[in-house]
Amino acid sequence: MADLTFAQAATTISAMKGEIVQALWETFVMVGLSTAFAVVFGTLLGIGLFVTASRQLHYNKPLNLLLDNLVNLMRAFPFVILMIAMIPVTRALIGSTIGPIAASLVLSVSGLFYFARLVEQNLREVPRGIIEAAISMGATPATVIFKVLLNEARAGMVSSMTxxxxxxxxxSAAAGMIGGGGLGDLAIRYGYYRYQTEVIIFIIAVLVLLVIIMQTTGNLIARRLDKR
Structure with a gap:
């Protein structure tokens, strides 16, 4: 491996371009589906955490305590253990435990509770005076939540989505360990089991590039939405 030249590594990567494109598509499917699911349901759960807290619109201590402990419990699960624990659920709902769709279910559950906590924190940053002003003008709780709170917290929400x-x-790279597919699966099969280090290096470079693109795009959108 030490004698491997750049040309040889490029030849290996070029020969795998079909598998790389397929793995990239599977990664996009996993991340896209799970992010959409986690954002929708995580936002609803985060709103529930916020509005049932002390001095908020629908203060309910028992419900808030239940939701808070549920989020803490699910966030405490290491992702690999959660993947294994959800195998029966994934098989029952999806019909399979292999492939990007099956992996998306586990990713969605993991992301949902994580995003819920981020949403709660974003909503807490909205000045209470804005909420009180909306209520004093006759706004309903639903209007306060969806047209005031979420609108004021939109820049933070975009950053949290990022x-x-x-x-x-x-x-998603870890999901490849149990047959989820994607770039992680490709790195394990070729880079680890076949000792093709150049494949691991290439996939790491692709993942770093994706992270840079996602973070840059998220920061740009958040700055445009920030009214401060």
Whole structure:
């Protein structure tokens, strides 16, 4: 391996371009589906955490305690253990435990509770005076939540979505360990089992590039939405 030249490494990577494109597509499927699911349901759960907290719109201590402990419990699960624990659920819902769609379910569950906490933190950063002003003008709780709170927190929400998507991209590589496919699976099969280090290096470079693109895009959108 020490004597491997750049030309030889490039030849190896070029010969695998079909598998690399397929793995890249599987990664996009996993990250795209899981991010969409986690954003939708994580936002709803995060709103629930916020509005049931003390001094908020629908203060409910028992419900808030239940939601808070549920989020803490699910976030405490290491991702690999969660993948294994959810195998029966994945098989029952998807019909298979192999492939990017099956892996997306586990990624979605993991991302959902993580994003819920980020949403709660973003909503807490909205000045209370803005909420009180909206209520004093006769706004309903639903209007306060969806037209005031989420609108004021939109820049932070975009930043949180970016963090979520990057985190799920990292987890998608681990999902390859149990047949999820994607770039992680390719790195394991060729880079680890076949000792083709150049494949691992190439996939790491691709993942780094994806992270840079995602973070740059997220920062740009967040700055445009930030009214401060």
């Amino acid at each position: 963090v979520l998507a990057i985190g799920l991209l990292s987890y």
